[in-house]
Amino acid sequence: MTTLVGLNKLSLAHKYGQLFLFVAIIILTQYKLFIFSYALLLAMIIYLTIVANQSRVFVWAMAAYTIGYLVLLYGDRLIEELPLTISSIMIINRSLLLFPILFMVYVIKKFQKNWNLYGLKPNWMATISFPFIWSGFHTVTIRVFLIIAISINLAAFIPFLSLAKFNFGDPNFLLFILLFSIINGTLEEILWRGIVLTRLVDLAGEKTAVIFSGLGFGLSHLAFGYSWWLCLLFALGGIFYAGITIRSGSILPAIIWHILFNVFMILSGMITYIGY
Template sequence: MKTAYVNKSLPFLQLSVFTAGVLLFQLKLFALAFILSFGLIIFLLLLSKQERVFSWTIAGYLTGSLLFLYGDKLLDALPLPYYILMILNRFLLVIPILLLVYISIKFNKSAIPYLRKPDWNSLIFFPFIWSGFHSIKIKYFLIIAVIINFASFAYSIFSAEHSFSLDFLLFLIGFSIVNGIMEELLWRGIILSRMAELSGEKAAVLFSGLAFGFSHMILGYSFILCLLFAVGGIFYAAVTVKSRSIFPAFIWHIAMNVFMILSGLIPFRDS
């Protein structure tokens, strides 16, 4: 009975370690984050026969994130406009993505199983995604969600001053697309998939959303704002698992980036 309880608790232990590791990393407590990660790997090696792909996913994410930070330091030395460096910074997310793809392949897992045509007619429920008093098809939910997001940014968008120069438009389009695609491949493409295999979709949606929100702290956003990003991450994950596809999250995330740039929440700087 005790062994069964331990085995049942291990998936949630791993999800908690991942979320804590992301938070520690964002607080720049890198050593503690890695000690926690590799401590989990050793624990599973010694005390459990459970599959260890997710514990290695944690280590791969932290290692990829550290290499990402190193690559960002190298970018700072390039004589390029600041907005171009911001776009290139988002391209560097390919480092943790490739590491996690490699780990997935080594464990004979499909790296990004949600990279497929969405089921637009799948239902999402309110208020609990899988259950509630109202349901709506994903295609309509996505339209309504984008409209609500635009409305929430509308005042800031229309009160902000933009020159709409070529540089600004390049940043608006380039950053929105690159950041949206890269973050979704990492978080809803790979991490959500590994979490769902470990503990089921409901826990995966919650923990991946929380970790996604915390992952923005190192960019200078406040803890409260990161919690709002976590709520967004939960809904990105929800539309992904309900539609069985990452493409609705691509669309939604790119639209959100556009609104954030137009509102000034993601500032444009050309020097």
């Protein structure tokens, strides 16, 4: 019995060690401290190889994310030299999220694991509760929850919307809203609520995965110059994106929510449109 308890505690330590490594890697990559990221990942891979009799797919997936993010930054530097408008560069930059996505999918498939548990058609009639997703003082269907969440976001952004300064007759502006919102919203959801959430669920279970995937998502915005407080608010949003994904069995509701949130951010000026 004592041996079994000891093994359970060791397994728990391995699990949370990888979870906090995940948070550390996200922060380090946002500050471009890749040497420290690789050192931590290498140390964890060696440790798990020697000490732990468990799959190392999560650590290798994070290594793939780090390499993919480095390629993203390199690609971003290259496109800045191209004779393109700033808005076009912003759209292409978001498209570069394909690099960490593809690198992670490749590594996960090498381990013969499912890279996305939530690529199915959503169950719109599944229920979700507020404020704790699985429980709370109010429970509604996914469809109703999504409508309420988008309405709350719109109401929160209304004081900051600057519709007067935008020329809605400008096809370039409308194209920017459409392309940026769809590309960013879709690729971020595939990365965070598709790949990362799937791997975290496999590592630590649904409830822990919801919290840590949301935290990682929020902190991934540090590189854009957002404050820690605003990134933590994004993390809260990320928790509910993950919750609606798990409860519906699909990333589609989160993609719809995320795309519209991006539209609100552009119209409020939090994401700047520069048409030259």
